[in-house]
Amino acid sequence: MREIIPVIRVRNDYGDVDVRDGVILCFFMRRSHEELAPAMWRALHAYRRAITPRALNWYGADDGDTLPLDDQGWEHIREKMLERPWAGAARHVSLCEESGEAGGYHFNYDGLQFAHPLNSHKKDATSAVSFSFPTEYLLEHGPAHLRALALELARELPFSFGYASLAFVSHPGIWYGVRRQLLGLLERYLGLDLYLLSETSDVIGTGARGAYWLTFLGQPLLGQLGGLEVLRDKLSFPEVSMEPMEGERLLLTLGEWPDAMDTEKGAPPAQYRALARLLEPYFCEEGSVLPPMTPGYMHRWLRRLCL
Template sequence: MSGRYPVIQVRTEEGHLKVRDGLVLCFFMRCNHTEIAQAVWRSLQAYLHAIPSGSLGWYVDPDGDTQPLDDNGWKHIREKILERPWAMACHVDLWQLEYEVGGYNFEYSGYQLDPLCVHDVRAACAIAFSLPTEYLLEHGPEKVRALALELSRELPFSFGYASFALVSPSGRWYPHRMKLLPLLERYLGLDLYHVQITSRCIGTGARGAYWLTFLGQPLLGQLGGLEGLRGELPFPEVSFQPLEGERLLLTLGEWPDPLDTRDELYLPPYRVLARLLEPYFPEEKLGLTSLLDTRNMGRWLRRLCQ
């Protein structure tokens, strides 16, 4: 199975690693930060329990500088998530490495969704966890799936997913985006994410069809619920797991698939699900080739709808 996953390393001219291969697990929640702060904190604790001790070593302070994630750092992060109910927004970035990109990272963008507090009426709170590909290969897809379920257990998500991805937290991939275009064209199952950007426009929508696709309300109801999706996705490799709170996990195959266009691809489950979700895709305000040209991001989001 290891041969299916490309080793991706995008470096600066000085040799610093800025983008690498891995997995990302993201969840989007259309509710106020104060309503989910405790659930976000417990989800972070579950992630820390699942990954090697000390994997997160740095955090980004309010000035945008990286600081060691020592006891004082954790005190700051706890206060920021749990004890600042008056804040209009709560952004947390925890990284494995300071100057390079590691496989383990945590990101959270929380908002008070009162129109007076948030400029974008389509905003949603968003949380993301990353894992290196080595974690998947060592522990297997069932452990990753179980971890995704545990991380999502208390989160009132409308949409979420787990996917093979270009791991580069906080949008650190953007200065190197031209190097990424050939990878995105070749691997249709390779996710490119920027949680803070997506969180400002996704609302209760969706972002695509993924190996693990989590559906909550109101999106699940808009898609016809469990029975409606069973009828639309009658593929033996697709599994349906109802979750508490009128939520659902769709699994498209045993392993996450990079969907390498140089191989003989089997795309029907991905295509059907992507087409069902397409009306709910956000208009992400970040261009792939230029900051101002967002049309190419829209085309990339719809890559599996053709």
């Protein structure tokens, strides 16, 4: 399968890899950190058990520095997630494989305190989490293994929307430095996600972001789409499978393997287009003040499969 999944290494002006190919798994939850903390801690440990031993080597300290993730570091993360009293509007946790270059393994969590005055006007904000993997993990273990792990993590989390996809993997925000170099890749590989966890979580509410290899639908979105039976009728493709989950939630799988959707090799699969069109009325609006990823560009890019 490596021949149909591109090898991506985007380097900055100093020669460091800022972006690489991989797989991203994201969940968005309209819940405060206090409600999410125990489940998030269990999900983090499930992720840690599944990946290469000690693949998470660094963490983002409160002062912005990056420190080795040793036993003392893990205790700091545990206290931050489970015990430390609230001192602000959000709780941020970032763990990674490499401190400088973009490694394949990342855990990023933004947990909000919705009662905080700074969040009172954010009617569409959510708490959010992402787990990333290098493409080599997918190739070594296979898509069934990664799908089972995604389900295990999803069962822990009260998501309204989530997804797993091939992606441009990077440290949070680092890809902005090479964003112009990404433009051609974004236009060629429609199946590689450009994930913006903190930006998306500010605006997604209980909506959607796109159609993905694994698309997790929670409430109220699943109900707004008509529920399981309506989706069975509208997504009656042999490649599509549907797995109901506890709490009136659903996992849609759009194929055995994730698809890079290389435009030089053909059009995107029909099932992706069909799901994107169903979800389009619920898409969020994103965008940066930094060109070229302006709101207009992101509006079009998020709808790239709806045509």
